[in-house]
Amino acid sequence: MTTSSSAPASSAPPFAAPKGVPDYFPPTSASFLAVRDTLIESARRAGYGYVELPVFEDTALFARGVGESTDVVSKEMYTFTDRGNRSITLRPEGTAGVMRAVIEHGLDRGQLPVKLAYAGQFFRAEQPQAGRYRQFHQVGVEAVGVDDPALDAEVIAVADAGFRALGLTGYRLELTSLGDTTCRPQYREKLQDFLAALPLDEETRRRAELNPLRVLDDKRPEVRELVADAPLMVDNLSAESLAHYEQVKGYLNDLGVKFVENPRMVRGLDYYTKTTFEFVHDGLGAQSGIGGGGRYDGLMEQLGGQPLSGVGFGLGVDRALLACQVEGVSPGDETRCDVYGVPLGEAAKSRLVALSAPLRAAGVRFDLSYGGKGLKGAMKGADRSGARFALVLGERDIEAGVVQVKELASGDQRPVPLADVVISVLEALGR
RNA sequence: GUGGGUGUAGCUCAGCUGGCAGAGCACUGGGUUGUGAUCCCAGGUGUCGCGGGUUCAAGUCCCGUCACUCACCCCA
Numbered sequence: 001m002t003t004s005s006s007a008p009a010s011s012a013p014p015f016a017a018p019k020g021v022p023d024y025f026p027p028t029s030a031s032f033l034a035v036r037d038t039l040i041e042s043a044r045r046a047g048y049g050y051v052e053l054p055v056f057e058d059t060a061l062f063a064r065g066v067g068e069s070t071d072v073v074s075k076e077m078y079t080f081t082d083r084g085n086r087s088i089t090l091r092p093e094g095t096a097g098v099m100r101a102v103i104e105h106g107l108d109r110g111q112l113p114v115k116l117a118y119a120g121q122f123f124r125a126e127q128p129q130a131g132r133y134r135q136f137h138q139v140g141v142e143a144v145g146v147d148d149p150a151l152d153a154e155v156i157a158v159a160d161a162g163f164r165a166l167g168l169t170g171y172r173l174e175l176t177s178l179g180d181t182t183c184r185p186q187y188r189e190k191l192q193d194f195l196a197a198l199p200l201d202e203e204t205r206r207r208a209e210l211n212p213l214r215v216l217d218d219k220r221p222e223v224r225e226l227v228a229d230a231p232l233m234v235d236n237l238s239a240e241s242l243a244h245y246e247q248v249k250g251y252l253n254d255l256g257v258k259f260v261e262n263p264r265m266v267r268g269l270d271y272y273t274k275t276t277f278e279f280v281h282d283g284l285g286a287q288s289g290i291g292g293g294g295r296y297d298g299l300m301e302q303l304g305g306q307p308l309s310g311v312g313f314g315l316g317v318d319r320a321l322l323a324c325q326v327e328g329v330s331p332g333d334e335t336r337c338d339v340y341g342v343p344l345g346e347a348a349k350s351r352l353v354a355l356s357a358p359l360r361a362a363g364v365r366f367d368l369s370y371g372g373k374g375l376k377g378a379m380k381g382a383d384r385s386g387a388r389f390a391l392v393l394g395e396r397d398i399e400a401g402v403v404q405v406k407e408l409a410s411g412d413q414r415p416v417p418l419a420d421v422v423i424s425v426l427e428a429l430g431r
Numbered sequence: 432g433u434g435g436g437u438g439u440a441g442c443u444c445a446g447c448u449g450g451c452a453g454a455g456c457a458c459u460g461g462g463u464u465g466u467g468a469u470c471c472c473a474g475g476u477g478u479c480g481c482g483g484g485u486u487c488a489a490g491u492c493c494c495g496u497c498a499c500u501c502a503c504c505c506c507a
Contacts, residue, residue, distance in 0.1 A: 016498080071505050075432090093507085122507075127432080130501065138507055203504095219503090268506055279507095289507060316507030344465065377459095379467035394465055408467065 020128030021135040022318060026336070032137075034332025035166060035321050039139040040119055042162035046154060048117035048141050053097045055120065059087040065096030065303055067270025069210060076124040090123035093269065094140040094314055095296065096303070102144055103305035112145030112308070119317075131287035131319045140293075142312035144300065149244050152275040152295060152311050153251030159279060159291050159313050160257050166320060167329035171281040171290060174262040175252075176234060177245040178213075178276050181298065183238035188212060190231050198226050217266040232263040241274055248275050271296040275311065281319070283326045290323055291315035335386025339425055341368030342378040344394035351418070352393055358422050364429065383408060389428055391421070 017023055024032045040050070059079050066073050078090040091097055098116055101107070107114050119139045126132060141158060143151050156173065163171060179187060195208040195215055204223065208215050216227055237245065252259055259277070267276050276294030284290070293313025301307040324331060339359065343349035352368050359366040367385055369378035375392075382390040392404040392413070402415035405428060416424040 019498090076505080124506080126505070127503090128500085129503095132506070136507060140507095214505095266505095286502060287506070291507065314507060319507055342466080375465055376467075381467085383467040390467080392466070396465080404466090406466075411467090413466085 018134070020126070020133050022133050027333075028321075030332040030334065031324060031330055032317065032321055032332075035324065036119055036137065036139060036317050038165050038331060039159075039162040039315055039317070039320070040117060042158050042165060043117035043139070043141045045161075046115070046141075046158045048115045048143075048158070051098065051101060051116045051118050053094075053101055053118060053120070054091075055123075056088050056090050057097055057100065059089040061096050061100055061303070062089055062092060065099065065271065065299060066093060070268055070270055072124060072268060076126050078123045078125055092122055092124050094118055094120075094122065094138060095142060095269075095271070095299070095310075095312055098140075098142045098312075099144070099300055099303050099305065099310070102142075103300070103303060108145055108300070108306060108308055113151060114144045115141070116144075117141045129287060130285040131316075131322055133318060137317035138314045139317060140312060140314040142310055144310040145308045147297065147309040149247035149275070150251050152244075152248045153255055153257070155293065155311050155313055156248075156252060156259075156277055157255045157257050159293070159315055162315065163279065163290070163320065166324055166331050168281070168320070168323055168327060170283060170327055171279050171323065173257065173259040173277060173279055174265055175249070175259045175275070175277045176261060176263050176265045177237055177241055177248075177274050178267070178272055178294070179233050179237050180241045180273050183236060183241055184233070184273075187231065187233050187236040190236065191216075194230050195227070200226070211266075214266050216264040234261070234263045244274055267292070267294065271299040271302070273297045277313075279315070281323045281326075284319060284322055287319065289316070290319045335388075337365040337367045337385050337387050338429055339364055339366045339389045339391060340382035340385045340387035341366065342375065342382055342390050342392045343369065344375055344392070347395065347398060348393040351398065352391065355391070355421060359425060362422050362426060363431070364422075364425055389425065391425075 044050070059077070062077065063073055068074065072092050077092055080088055082088050098118060102114055102116075107116075117140065119137070121135050121137050123135055125134060128134060139162075141155060143155060156175075160173060178184060191212045192208060195205075195212055200208065200215075200223070204215060204218070213233070215223070216230055216232075218224060218227070234245070249259075262278075265276060265278060272294040274295040274297065276292075278292040279290045280288050281290045282288060291313055293311070295309065295311040297309040298307075299310060341352035341355070343352045349368075349372075356366050356368065367387070368391075369381045373381065379390065379392075388408065390404075390406045390408055392406055397403055397415065398418075400415070401418050403418050403421055404413050405416050405424060406413040407428075
């Protein structure tokens with residue numbers, strides 16, 4: 001690397017990442033990958049097949065699927081017009097896109113349920129905050145086509161197992177039911193009547209009109225007190241929804257998944273029905289939800305497909321990673337390489353470069369010192385790489401047909417024949 | 432969109448009521464010519480976010496501005 005001395009030192013970098021988007025780089029990026037992969041693996045173990053879907057879709061898909069009146073659609077979408085004059089939106093959530101793909105490719109015409117998992121980034125133009133980014137990452141699953149409470153429980157268990165596999169313990173699962181198309185409208189009216197009689201401020205009154213459930217979840221103590229006696233959805237469920245809810249709880253007990261009921265839980269997306277849940281972690285600040293989901297029985301039909309039920313979740317990779325950091329667990333924590341090459345001179349360098357191919361092919365994570373650093377600098381590189389062994393090679397070694405294998409932690413060093421390097425290294429690593 | 436907090440070295444941050452730019456980590460070179468981490472020595476570490484004002488004198492006080500951040504709202 002050459003340094004340019006012509007440009008004056010400047011305090012501000014020439015470019016900064018757009019507002020509210022995270023950069024992940026080593027060593028944190030290793031944990032990020034591990035979190036994402038661990039959560040996907042949990043879904044894979046339950047028979048969910050991976051789907052890779054586009055990051056942008058027709059704007060109308062989200063407007064119709066997520067709901068026009070939601071905050072997400074009304075003010076948080078990244079929407080633009082493409083060169084064909086189509087309105088395009090960067091996906092703010094995952095379920096609508098999966099449903100679109102299921103319908104478009106007729107995945108629901110085979111055996112049901114269709115069980116799919118996805119991972120990727122999502123976009124919402126919100127004010128950034130701890131754990132809330134404008135580009136964030138989720139792992140999600142959707143199970144479409146079977147209205148079985150055991151499936152609700154499975155989805156929840158998959159999320160729980162994923163978090164547990166990460167080593168997380170400081171979270172809880174909150175559960176409730178939002179009812180169905182018969183009982184929810186009735187309850188909503190009942191709740192609005194109750195709220196209308198309360199001395200609420202203008203802002204809250206407006207919210208009561210738009211989404212009365214949300215008022216129940218207000219953080220202000222004085223409001224909480226006012227709504228303490230408000231009617232609750234769980235007390236006004238239809239017979240069918242109530243039975244469904246009870247069975248979900250029963251299956252969760254069978255699965256050994258602990259939960260607490262929170263009848264005041266709010267979901268920001270319109271499509272949820274019946275079972276809804278959220279994984280909450282204390283210690284993340286205000287954005288405490290590390291995952292959430294539920295059942296969405298009207299969504300497929302709403303998007304022009306068959307009237308099939310569905311249930312799924314979205315788990316926040318960024319927030320799960322934060323939770324890991326808060327709890328002091330570091331998934332994916334490993335050194336950068338196993339073995340590090342230290343060449344002395346050009347001849348040795350070309351020998352080590354040549355060796356890197358067979359070593360890596362044998363599964364050894366191998367790096368070497370570039371740039372002609374000299375022994376001291378190259379050894380320093382070996383140390384910083386976290387490698388267990390250094391391969392030191394100089395003129396004397398080449399003449400003798402050997403390479404020095406040095407264990408960095410102990411300082412022990414021994415020559416091995418150059419011809420047997422790969423085998424010797426594998427042996428030294430205990431493989 | 433609305434509030435609070437913070438902007439000093441690559442990173443984490445000191446710097447009291449105005450008076451010469453600081454520490455640790457990291458980085459580079461050296462301390463036996465073929466050995467790192469430890470130890471010692473030397474060294475870049477800098478528009479003190481930016482602009483204006485007050486003052487003999489501003490990192491410090493005032494105004495503006497931008498950025499970051501936390502929170503409201505909302506949510507993964």
